[in-house]
Amino acid sequence: MFKITADPLSIDEAYAAVRAPDCGAVAIFVGTVRNHHDGKNVTRISYSAFKEMAEKEFARIADEARARWKIGAVYIAHRTGVLEIGDASVVIAVSSAHRAEAFEACRHAIEVLKKMAPIWKEEFTESGKAWISG
Amino acid sequence: MFKITADPLSIDEAYAAVRAPDCGAVAIFVGTVRNHHDGKNVTRISYSAFKEMAEKEFARIADEARARWKIGAVYIAHRTGVLEIGDASVVIAVSSAHRAEAFEACRHAIEVLKKMAPIWKEEFTESGKAWISG
Amino acid sequence: MIIAVQLFGPLAEQAGRSRFELTLSGSTVGDVVAALSVASPSLRIDRAVRFAVNTDYAETTAPVREGDVVSLIPPVGGG
C-alpha cells in the first residue's frame, strides 16, 4: 500500500499490510518531526506533495526493492499538512523471509524516497520558516 | 522497556516506548513465526525463556548499543508460549536523531539477541518437533 | 497547443500560484520551461529543479503533447 495522506499515520496499519505467513521478518522505519535541526529549535513542519506522482514513486521504489532483494510486501505512507513535534511524517514497512533483506530494503526505500519523492518540507523555527531539502 | 511476556506483542507499544521529541527516526524490527524452515512446513512454535536473565540481556544489549551509536531509547520484547504462524515473537524498536543509527542499532540488537538471550525455540512441523538454535 | 504547468513548494510560493496554462509553439519540456520563464519572470528555475511530464520525471528534451501536465519539481524534502 502506497499513500500520501493528511491523516495521522498508523504503525500497526503498516505492520498489518506487510505481514505474511511466509515472511519471518518485518522491518519498519518511522520518520518523526524532531524538535531541532541545524542548531535551531523546530516548532512544527508543514509537508506538501504532488500526491499522484509521489504515490507512483512509492510503488516504483517498492518494485525496485523487490527486484533487488528477496522480500515480501512493501508499505510506504507519507503524511502531509502541518505536523507537530513527535508526529510521524513517514512510515515504511518491508517483510521478508529472512531479516537481512527486510532491513536492507527498508533502509534503501527511505534513502530513495528522500531523493525522489515529490514532497516538500517547510520548517518553522523560532526565527522564521524555510524550505528544507535533502 | 525490556520484557519477556506470554501476552501478544504490540508494535504500537514499541513505537510509543521509544519515540522522543529529539529523535527524528525510529527503526522497528518484528520477528514473526514463518510457515516454513529448512524445507519443512512449520505449524507452530513454542518459545521458553529464562525470563530474569533474558530481560537483563536485553538491557545489556541496549546499553551496548547506546555506547556504540548515538541513539535515544531502545525497546526489546520477546514472547513466550505457543505461537501460531504469523504471530510476532520479538519486537525491537530504537529511536535516534538520525536514521542511520536507529537502523544499525536495531539490526545489531536482533543479531546479539539471537546469540545471547536465553530463549529456546521448539519448532512443530508435520513430521514432529525439534529444538532450533542459531 | 496549450500545456498545463504545476508548481510546488518554494516555486509555487515564488510565483504566487501553483498552476499555469501556457500556449506553446515548441514541443519539449525545455520549451515549456522557457515559456514559463517569460510568463513568470520572478521564478528562479535553477539546475536543482527537476521536471515531470504527468507523473514521471522527464528530461528537458522530453516531448510534451496536448493534454500533458508539466510539473516543476524543486529540491524535495520528504522523509
Add this chain to the structure above:
Amino acid sequence: MIIAVQLFGPLAEQAGRSRFELTLSGSTVGDVVAALSVASPSLRIDRAVRFAVNTDYAETTAPVREGDVVSLIPPVGGG
C-alpha cells in the same frame, strides 16, 4: 554447600526436570557441572552448552557461593 541448578529447553527435556539441588564440595561452575553429571547421567552437556551464575553468563572456572543459582544454557533460539 547446597547449590540450585536450573535446566532449560532441550536439557530440561533430557533430564525430565528443570531444577536440581546439589550438595557440593568444590566451589566453581565446573564443580557444579561435574556434580550434575553424576546426579543426572542422561544429560548431554557438550561444548555448546553455556553456563550462568544467577543472571549472568559465567565460565566454568567462575566461583559459586551458597545461595547462587547455576543455570545451564543450551544453544539459544530466540528471535
